[in-house]
Amino acid sequence: MSPGSLSTEGVDPSTPANADTVSKAEALCQIITPVGMLGYGFDENLTRKALVDLRQNPTPTALILDSGSTDGGPLKLATGSMTAPRSAYERDLAKLMALSYDFNVPIIISSAGGDGSDAHVDEFLSIIEGIASDDNNKWGNFKALAIYSNVAKSKVLEHLAAGKVEGCGPCVPPLNITDVDDAGPIVAQMGHEPFLDAMAAQPDFNIIIGGRAYDPSPYIAYCAHQAHQVFYTPLKSLTPQQLGGFAFMGKIMECGALCSTPKSSSAMATIYTDGTFDIVPLSPESICTPTSVAAHTMYEKTRPDILPGPGGKLDLSYSQYEQLPDNRSVRVRGALFRSAQELNLPYTVKLEAAKTVGYRTLIMGGIRDPILIGQIDSFLVRVKEFTKQQHSGVTESWDLDFHVYGANGVMGVQEPGDSSYKPREIFLVGEALAPTQKLATSVASSARIACVHGPYPGQRGTSGNFAMGQGGKLEIEMGPCAEFCIYHLMSLELGEEGASPILDSHGSANAAAKGAAPLFSWRVVEFGGQERNIPVSPQPDAAATSSRHGIKRPPTPPTYLNLSTPTKLRDIAPVIRSKNSGPYEITLDVLFSDESIYSLVKLSNLLTPATIARLYNLKEDEIIYCSFYDQAKAFKATIPRKRDGKARPSGGFMETDVHGSQQYAGLLDLELTEDVKIGIARIKYSE
Structure with a gap:
């Protein structure tokens, strides 16, 4: 293929996918995602077998994993904690580094530690250093690129004053100065450009540790990097079909094989030069079907057809899915990336931050008495009144409320069930919030006493109302309580979407900075300091030699539908x-x-x-x-x-x-x- 011949200008995205269509495009790269979230653990053997199968294939291959999410709540951003314990990251990174060394494939990780803060990028570097320096490991030289995503509060305030910040969605309130002042570290979800800038400057990298990133960003970047490295096609020359395919592949792969049925952890994608891609789970017990892959476009997104991200929108209105002959893989095409420039919109990145709003203490216990359960709402009102009376001299603001599990503890006021329903037993969780842990515990203690000894009409059991002491605790101090305070889009000027190199101790840059005042930054960190000898790929055992494409399709699991006499x-x-x-x-x-x-x-x-x-x-x-x-x-x-x-x-x-x-x-x-x-x-x- 000649330089620049990646172009698919004029391809109709609505044309049905078939093998002849894809045969006209070369394989661009292959990506394996061992698990949808670094730190959750994965089966190293599945990934190793896949890499053994690919060892004779000249197509560039990478291991790419996401590590971040807002799913677990705001505490990480507010307090600097991580999604998984450090030991879990040490375990998973050691496996990945062994695979990288054995098969000479790079590793790319985004949103380090869960929130992608600069501190967690550096903590991941510390973990890598510890693994690389272990005397039992023969890593040789290991080159890491660290990409940082923290944004200075002064930068956010500057954009806010200029009217360049808005809520990310209709439910997000407008940002104000107090939100910025109260926030912990503010991170920005980077697009693919910072990854590409670092890769272009240091193409011989072994691992990239990225800060907070849009989930598909490292996937898009690796595909675009290979397009430039192998076919000399710059980012600006990639078509909407190509970028759309790269982005859609990344959207699916960042969750591992969640798009398979039954859902599993590890997946592999083969990406073609026109943006078409194939996806297959590594687990022999799982398969991908057109429906299971198409359904993943809906997962945790506001809508399934238009997915906004940094620099534009992924348009899946014309996406199509084809079952391949192995009955396990699905071929996808038809995704389009509509750039912000094309839509006459500014390039935006999502800002995320959280603040500490106080300290929490919990009380927990069960109630089995049907007389009390029948009047639990009025009883809890009296518990709150008693607690308020006991703290009448307290000037600080505090709050107290209850989860009534067995009635509406999960869904609260949005519970669609019969409001008059009374369960046989309930599990009560009281939650106290106050400016200090001491006050929160005092409030919780008073509430517990009222739950245990409070009277109620028709009471028979006068020795106590509350089956408590779970875990040997009467009050459970939970530490800081956090709340999201920034989840907003910030508009960027041309050039701000990239990353600039950080100067080393000698004052020289890692690479020539491009663009004007990039929002993100990156640096090189090398471990080992000795020649990296790439071993011959290990031979698989007999079980590993069977091709994934030769595995028979697993039986379809039962769905437990009732199509004979359906009522619900x-x-x-x-x-x-x-x-x-x-x-x-x-x-x-x-x-x-x-x-x-x-x-x-x-x-x-x-x-x-x-x-x-x-x-x-x-x-x-x-x-x-x-x-x-x-x-x-x-x-x-x-x-x-x-x-x-x-x-x-x-x-x-x-x-x-x-x-x-x-x-x-x-x-x-x-x-x-x-x-x-x-x-x-x-x-x-x-x-």
């Missing part, structure tokens, strides 16, 4: 799920396996904005997104995250479901409309 939504939909879409939104997905049933539901009035509003105690105009998505035979709705009827971000005081992964429950028992029941009966009869 769970009888006809094999997947009904919910998930965060950032800290301020909850998104609901309903996936169907049968095209006829999907079409029937789509044409009915079963799933509508009115239905979602009724189920979740919302007004229709509060619903952020509500529509069907044909590629995945699915329905999607996105709603604001609320607590006590007020819009609140995830992870703060009185949080009950930080992932948002249990909010789908109200959809399970949604009664089917008569036209849907009749339609399904006709479908089954015609079969």
